[in-house]
Amino acid sequence: MATVIDGKAISQTIRSQIANEVRLLSQKYGKVPGLAVVAVGITKDSPRYVEMKRKACTELGIKCLVVELPEQVSEAEVINQVHDLNANPHVHGILIQLPLPKHINEENVLTEISLEKDVDGFHSLNIGKLAMKGREPLRLPCTPKAFLELLERSGVGIKGKRAVVVGRSNIVGLPASLVLLKADATVTIVHSHTSQLENIIREADIVIAAAGQPMMIKGSWIKPGAAVIDFGNNAVDDPTKKSGYRLVGDVDFEEASKIAGWITPVPGGVGPMTITMLLKYTVEGAKRYIEKNN
Amino acid sequence: MATVIDGKAISQTIRSQIANEVRLLSQKYGKVPGLAVVAVGITKDSPRYVEMKRKACTELGIKCLVVELPEQVSEAEVINQVHDLNANPHVHGILIQLPLPKHINEENVLTEISLEKDVDGFHSLNIGKLAMKGREPLRLPCTPKAFLELLERSGVGIKGKRAVVVGRSNIVGLPASLVLLKADATVTIVHSHTSQLENIIREADIVIAAAGQPMMIKGSWIKPGAAVIDFGNNAVDDPTKKSGYRLVGDVDFEEASKIAGWITPVPGGVGPMTITMLLKYTVEGAKRYIEKNN
Incomplete structure (x- = not known):
């Protein structure tokens, strides 16, 4: 019989370390890490995925900003939203819930996320660095x-x-x-x-x-x-x-x-575990940002 | 017995089409496409590779600018050279002869080539777009x-x-x-x-x-x-x-x-064929640039 790899238990261990980091940031700087989740329209699984992320953030003391946009929103409006989140000092990670509706070009949107806040790691530049030998992506997806x-x-x-x-x-x-x-x-x-x-x-x-x-x-x-x-x-x-x-x-x-x-x-x-890595990247990003701008 | 794919003959066919393009550009605009080849230091094969490119350019009426830099040149100097070539209106393709000496970071140099002039197609952003579904690189390497x-x-x-x-x-x-x-x-x-x-x-x-x-x-x-x-x-x-x-x-x-x-x-x-593709990209780049800036 196979060893069942318990992703939930391993996640819990890592999440309690992340929660500690969040506490330290709060004690030292009075700041809270923030993750923005952008969901466009409603697909079969998306509410469940968004809810899991929101819940995980709350448990760890991370602020979760869910931006829900209607299905018919234009690509330009989604990109505007991304720009606002790039500029928002309380947001340290931006996640676009994929797939996007067909009328919106995924790449055009993902490319607009600032590399520092691209907690999913799907920016073309990040993937190119991941692909090539001797080049290092900012983070693994x-x-x-x-x-x-x-x-x-x-x-x-x-x-x-x-x-x-x-x-x-x-x-x-x-x-x-x-x-x-x-x-x-x-x-x-x-x-x-x-x-x-x-x-x-x-x-x-x-x-x-x-x-x-x-x-x-x-x-x-x-x-x-x-x-x-x-x-x-x-x-x-x-x-x-x-x-x-x-x-x-x-x-x-x-x-x-x-x-x-x-x-x-x-x-x-x-x-x-995937959500845990997202939280980890968000808190790492927050730490980098807060320490640099304090 | 296998069919031997005659890359030389197929190349010749494509190169005569490219030579035609070069003639048309020259007749219509009085402009000549230019390829810059940057070679740092001398490795076993590099003089042969550079010479092949120079010869191929000459045969097709493309200007080939070979920039030979000494082995000990600093990364910053190579990057300066790339910036000069980016700004040079007579250069439509920039090729860095790889590998570079060990003290120079390949990625740092290749990233500085403007995407339009990256005729090798090795820029991280281009490779990232090549890797991801639904994203299109400017050109295939x-x-x-x-x-x-x-x-x-x-x-x-x-x-x-x-x-x-x-x-x-x-x-x-x-x-x-x-x-x-x-x-x-x-x-x-x-x-x-x-x-x-x-x-x-x-x-x-x-x-x-x-x-x-x-x-x-x-x-x-x-x-x-x-x-x-x-x-x-x-x-x-x-x-x-x-x-x-x-x-x-x-x-x-x-x-x-x-x-x-x-x-x-x-x-x-x-x-x-690889060199032929390089020439093709250079002339395509030149055509785009000349038509836009005329």
Whole structure:
């Protein structure tokens, strides 16, 4: 049976360290770190994601400013909002809830976030530095930072391992691939145009599942002893639940946990860790800003 | 036997089109496109690379400004030089001959090139846009652009194919991987920390060899019918030659050409095509600049 990597417990440990940092900043400077979350329109999952961030901020003493904009808002108005937040001294991290509605160009908006406040790490300049050897991004994007922390704390090495990243989204798959490559893994990126997916995944010592397909990766696709990181966060109907749904990953957890060496559960795996990294970056940014401007 | 992709002949076709463009610009505006090549210190291969570029420019009527700086020059002086070239209206493309001496930070220099004149396409912002879905770089870096053109003109499709990139340099391996991924290949990047290299390469429909190791990829590693693109450009001793050396690729051409479906030779494969793309970008840049400022 696989070791289940408890992202929730590891998150709690890190969050209590962050809460300490927040207290110290407050005692020393009387200042509170602030995170702005910009949500445009309402998608299926966005209220849940925004609420998780708001709640996590509150627990740690971080001010969370949620900016909700209607679906029909223009790109220019979103960019204006970003400029206001860039200039706001009480905001140290800016997160744009993705995806944005189709009429708004994601890159145009993300590029306007000041690099210092880009706590997601998705600015093109940051990604370019992440991709190239000998260049250092200001920070790793939250998603790969989350699983790197989990692997490290679980004693799973990356160097020289075969890693397969399932999905190539800007939010998870692509930055995960770049980070694994920089950590000296042999990286394969598979996606909707890949044939014989199972055979490729079966060779992986490390599987990063980020396809957004409920339980698509079966237990029999996993190499015995592999580390399986599941970024899937899919709501599936479940009439036995009060909410009417339950969350499942991209991996069939029940099957895979019998074969893998390590596995992250959904919920309680990379989800809380990704938010924890966001909070960590926000507080680090606040610290840099407050110490510089005090 | 493999179809040998004649990069030299394909280059000639494209270069005569570029020469035409240069003539038109000269007739219409009395202006000549200019490429600046900055070479710091002398490495084993750099004089040969610089000379190839100078010769190619001259043949097409492009002005080539070679800036040779001594090995001991400071980073600040190189950056000053870049600023001068950015401001120079007769220069439409700036190429820094890589690698730079160790005391100079490559990124610090490349970041200073204005995006419009970055004909190599290695600016972090350009690479970040190349990496991310839905974002478009100003131009593809010359090296992947070169092999994309060769594959396309040879009728080799990329979508859904297994591609293996051998090497992860900033100049070839990394941008090649990103471009293949954007073209919907399933991409694996292998490097010095990869074990069982042969087995991975044997699964590739497309092999991009960019390891800088003379003839390291053997014929028996190639999947029958695969397309093999060889970026190797290694000088090996050869007393039968007047120069005392000959150029070989990273692939054992004699063996591999019996098994592959398509293969690029060394010399005469991607080498001339990469320079051709550089010339093409320079003339495109010149055209944009001249038409805007006339």
